[in-house]
Amino acid sequence: MRNSVLEVCSYYMGSTLYQNLFDQFDNEKIEHDILYFCSSKTVIEREIPNNLIVSQSFKPLDRVAFHVKHKKVYKDIQNKVDFNKYYMTHAHSLVSNGYISMRIKEDYGIPYIVAVRNTDLFTFLRLYPFVRNTAKRILNEAEKVIFLSPTYRDLTVNKHVNKVDRDKILEKSIILPNGIDQYYLDNGQIKEKSNMQDANLIYVGRVDDLNKNVITTIKACKELIKQGYNIKLTLVGRLKNSIFKKIVKNNTFIKHIAETDKYGVRKALSENDIFIMPSKKETFGLVYVEAMSQGLPVIYSKGQGFDGQFPEGYVGYHVKYNDVDEIVKKVKEILKNYNNMSINAAKSAKKFNWKDISKEYIEIYNNIRNK
DSSP: OOOOEEEEEETTOOHHHEEEEEEEHTTTTTTTEEEEEEETTTTSSOOOOTTEEEEEEEEOOOOOOOHHHHHHHHHHHHHTTTGGGGEEESSSSTHHHHHHHHHHHHHOOOOEEEEEEIIIIIIHHHHOGGGGHHHHHHHHHHEEEEESHHHHHHHHHHSOOOOOOOOHHHTEEEEEOOOHHHHHHTOOOOOOOOOOEEEEEEEETTTGGGGGGGHHHHHHHHHHHHTOOOOEEEEEOOOOOOHHHHHHHOOOTEEEEEEOOOOHHHHHHTOOSSEEEEOOOOOOOOHHHHHTTOOOOOOTTEEEEEEESOTTTTTTEOOTTTTHHHHHHHHHHHTTHHHHHHHHHHHTTTTTTTHHHHHHHHHHHHHHHHH
């Protein structure tokens, strides 16, 4: 009897994100197995759950040859997986995992849903044109397509779907964000400010990652200081580049905190006022929501993963990543309405809990099962 779901998830070992979701499935008594594939040289250090199926059928160099790698994986799992158990598969990325789910559907008639991730849009589809037609087939054959945000849905449909198929893809699209660690929600707070000329800004991530655009954030802070604001900037994360180290050292309004765990991150967030990360390219960016849980309004990149989750001005503002004047303007707008935005941010963060998100997935699973 087909009473189980096969989670096709090649990123399982690299992120706790999937573990959080699968733990909720276990709590809800959902029968599911996890298919994880990696290179033959990968050392698996985490504890392997009983429902994990591991395929290590390709060599590291096979990664550069998409179809070679995935044909090896598919051939290997046919000897390891009892496909008669599954009423559907869930591909947790479009290109890599979606290919496996599509092949399973072609050979065994098992329907699938597929999620579109940052890696799909900004690595596979952008840099490897030879996978684009495959991606279109995967989207067309899926029962449902999961997007983290409206921005990612619109980018995918408008750029990577044939015009004749766009309405069909939109009709079966679902916006379903990732959740954050429950620790942040259990220790959430709302902030109040009385002096709107003072602002403590914070960034969390790799400080010397050019994509995160910390230099532009620093320039915006300098402009605010020039305009009479009392600005402090806290940078939390790895910092190894000597040039960046010098910039941090030479600007007394900047405080650097080295890489830390979630407890240290939450503490740092709770001690500041506004979270800012105007990345050039950005995934959904769970750190925005982690900051919101501590009552911080957020500044995020226009047209990237987090954009479109909320109306402009509700929990923060989007900005053009390299526009110092716009960033300055939006910081000032936040300060004008700070206390209301803090309430909105803390309240809105609560929807990013894995328990509720998992229930939405379970509803999708049940609808497919009952077809």
